[in-house]
Amino acid sequence: MEDFKELTKAEEQIMKELWDMGRGFVKEIVxxxxxxxxxxxxxxxxxxxxxxKGFVTHESFGKSHQYLPKISKEEYKKGITGKLLTNYFDNSPKRMLSYFLEENRLDVQELDEILSIIERNK
Known part of the structure; x- marks a missing residue:
């Protein structure tokens, strides 16, 4: 996880747009x-x-550049979640889930959905 590059809030906002668009010129992003x-x-x-930083690449069209993600949203999500898990929950998904439960960030319906996912993946 040491080599995982985290995005700033501004960078993340731009990446979210690029992920949604697939590709785009700066004007389209704005x-x-x-x-x-x-x-x-x-x-x-x-x-x-x-x-x-290696998150984006571009194609040239004359003097214009169209940008596209080099890293998928899923890859970034995996990296950011792994970093969270490692740095704050001692690499324990159980501790992370317990934290969300104790902080009332999960309701009963969400917990039931998680239990269903666990059952399906046994």
Whole structure:
């Protein structure tokens, strides 16, 4: 997990849009962001940082670049969950689930759904 690169909030917001779009130009990303929209140059800078970090790649169309995710949402989710599990729950899914139960972040219906998933995967 040491080599897992975590996204900043701004980077994560851009990645969420790219994951949803599949690919896009900076202007298209900006158009999808909620108000108040960041400046075009801000989004462009974040996308280039994401490319440097290895999350995004691009295809050139003249002077324009269309960006696409290099890492899937599932890959990132797996990495971020693994980091959470390792750093905060001593690599114990049981401790993590207990935490969510104790903090009332799971209701009875969600717990029943989890139990059904466990039963299906036995």
């Amino acid at each position: 158009d999808r962001l909620p108000e108040p929209k960041p400046a075009y140059n801000t989004v462009s800078t974040i996308v280039r940082i994401l490319e440097t």
